[in-house]
Amino acid sequence: MMMIKSGINKYISVMVACFVCVTVVAAQQIHYTVDIDTHGHYLHVEMFATELEGTQTMLKLPVWAPGYYIIMDYPKHIIDFAAAADTQPLQWEKVGKSGWLVNHGDNKSMKVTYRVFANEQSVADAKVTTERAFIPGNGVFMYIEDHKELPLTVTFNLPSGWEKISTGLDPVSGMENTYHAKDFDILYDSPVLMGNHTTLFFDLEGRRYEVAIETPEGMEDTPFLEDLKKIISASTALIGDVPYEHYCFIFPGPGNEGGLEHINSQASFGITFQNHNRSAYLGLLYFIAHEFFHLYNVKTIRPIELGPFDYDKEVFTSGLWISEGFTSYYETLLLSRAGITTPEEALSKHNYSIRSIENAEGKIHMSLRQSSYDIWLNFFNHSANGNTRISYYTKGQILGLLTDLTIRKMTENTKSLDNVMQSLYYDFHIAKGRGFTEEEYWSVCANIAGQPLTEIREYVDTTKEIDYVKYLDYAGIEIDMTPYTGQEGRPVVQRSWQMSFRENTACTPMQLALRNAIFLK
Ligand SMILES: [Zn+2]
Numbered sequence: 163m164m165m166i167k168s169g170i171n172k173y174i175s176v177m178v179a180c181f182v183c184v185t186v187v188a189a190q191q192i193h194y195t196v197d198i199d200t201h202g203h204y205l206h207v208e209m210f211a212t213e214l215e216g217t218q219t220m221l222k223l224p225v226w227a228p229g230y231y232i233i234m235d236y237p238k239h240i241i242d243f244a245a246a247a248d249t250q251p252l253q254w255e256k257v258g259k260s261g262w263l264v265n266h267g268d269n270k271s272m273k274v275t276y277r278v279f280a281n282e283q284s285v286a287d288a289k290v291t292t293e294r295a296f297i298p299g300n301g302v303f304m305y306i307e308d309h310k311e312l313p314l315t316v317t318f319n320l321p322s323g324w325e326k327i328s329t330g331l332d333p334v335s336g337m338e339n340t341y342h343a344k345d346f347d348i349l350y351d352s353p354v355l356m357g358n359h360t361t362l363f364f365d366l367e368g369r370r371y372e373v374a375i376e377t378p379e380g381m382e383d384t385p386f387l388e389d390l391k392k393i394i395s396a397s398t399a400l401i402g403d404v405p406y407e408h409y410c411f412i413f414p415g416p417g418n419e420g421g422l423e424h425i426n427s428q429a430s431f432g433i434t435f436q437n438h439n440r441s442a443y444l445g446l447l448y449f450i451a452h453e454f455f456h457l458y459n460v461k462t463i464r465p466i467e468l469g470p471f472d473y474d475k476e477v478f479t480s481g482l483w484i485s486e487g488f489t490s491y492y493e494t495l496l497l498s499r500a501g502i503t504t505p506e507e508a509l510s511k512h513n514y515s516i517r518s519i520e521n522a523e524g525k526i527h528m529s530l531r532q533s534s535y536d537i538w539l540n541f542f543n544h545s546a547n548g549n550t551r552i553s554y555y556t557k558g559q560i561l562g563l564l565t566d567l568t569i570r571k572m573t574e575n576t577k578s579l580d581n582v583m584q585s586l587y588y589d590f591h592i593a594k595g596r597g598f599t600e601e602e603y604w605s606v607c608a609n610i611a612g613q614p615l616t617e618i619r620e621y622v623d624t625t626k627e628i629d630y631v632k633y634l635d636y637a638g639i640e641i642d643m644t645p646y647t648g649q650e651g652r653p654v655v656q657r658s659w660q661m662s663f664r665e666n667t668a669c670t671p672m673q674l675a676l677r678n679a680i681f682l683k
Pocket of ligand 1: 456486
């Protein structure tokens with residue numbers, strides 16, 4: 163069954179309304195209408211563009227989605243492309259794998275229609291079923307080449323029986339199921355969930371929050387909403403600025419357990435409350451805190467290569483160990499600061515990461531920096547020989563801990579990694595409107611620590627063995643370095659790497675202060 167309800171008259175009324183409500187009136191205006199074919203797994207997209215320049219317009223579709231570092235080749239899902247001016251068909255030709263060149267002559271407006279096959283499930287794929295539609299914009303909405311800065315509106319025509327639309331996009335007041343984005347970066351950064359999922363709303367510290375969840379069963383038996391608020395408060399308090407008016411937690415059900423960060427939303431699959439053991443519950447909170455803290459670390463605090471994006475090809479950066487690894491470090495720290503986890507639980511989480519890196523062979527083959535740069539070849543380390551790779555999530559988390567310990571040690575606990583994150587946010591994102599270069603990152607660290615982090619940088623740029631005993635001692639933490647017996651022939655020495663808090667009476671006041679700052683112990 164197809165649900166086609168679009169029409170030119172409806173479309174024109176939307177355009178008129180948008181000229182009124184959008185404060186920035188650009189030369190060109192773009193409006194999309196999306197209809198949903200729930201049985202065929204298709205999205206029917208109609209794009210109307212006005213004030214076209216010249217006689218030809220190149221439309222492009224991204225081939226990847228920021229945060230998901232793999233070429234997705236979204237144009238492969240496009241069929242039935244057509245263009246028209248009024249009722250006259252326009253000629254067009256395909257250019258490369260992601261371009262459609264439309265010859266509109268003297269016509270200053272055109273309507274473009276196409277269908278998108280939407281039947282793959284991931285955080286970066288559109289999927290339509292009879293129950294719901296999950297729509298990340300990257301593979302769905304074409305943009306005019308060199309004009310990603312244009313504002314746009316989009317109307318979603320819901321299939322009958324569907325009642326909910328959840329997204330970080332701003333609704334257009336007075337226009338049913340219609341949303342506005344100030345440019346295409348925002349559109350592509352705002353996935354949409356439609357269907358009959360459960361929605362919960364709350365206000366916190368002057369901002370509006372929505373939780374859109376498909377599997378809420380059992381949530382009422384947990385302190386989830388209160389814990390979520392604590393995580394939000396701990397995160398925003400760290401930076402001290404909240405760069406959104408509203409935020410949407412999009413929690414589609416199980417099927418793909420990944421999550422993807424966005425500037426004022428997250429799409430995190432597999433959030434369920436059926437398993438009540440504490441470890442599973444904390445795993446769920448860590449996951450959500452990770453995607454939430456990304457609104458700072460990677461969306462605003464970012465390597466300079468990560469925005470504005472070239473959606474045509476890979477964007478190489480050596481800084482994902484900061485963007486992902488430090489986010490993994492902070493997911494742990496934020497749950498501690500929120501009062502959700504114990505010091506021992508936080509220590510155990512870091513211990514797990516140290517073990518997974520140090521007992522694996524990849525650590526002798528690949529630096530943390532290289533792991534980031536080459537991710538396009540080895541998404542989620544799915545390389546031909548995974549043993550030769552390391553994860554910038556886990557080793558980056560460890561470097562977050564070591565960097566925090568080092569800066570606190572060097573400054574007698576007057577400065578920390580928090581100050582680095584704040585500087586990267588205010589001195590680059592806010593003051594300069596851009597990300598930071600690799601050298602700028604190390605310079606910020608040196609300024610805050612009072613001296614260069616020479617050895618820390620070696621741990622990032624090379625495969626040098628990490629001196630855990632020295633760094634963990636800063637906070638009175640011990641680590642078992644005893645090799646396992648009977649491990650001859652292994653490429654790396656196997657150890658338990660078991661960490662433990664030293665007795666308070668055996669610690670200096672500074673060790674106790676650092677331990678308290680990081681582990682709340
Ligand atoms: Zn992440």
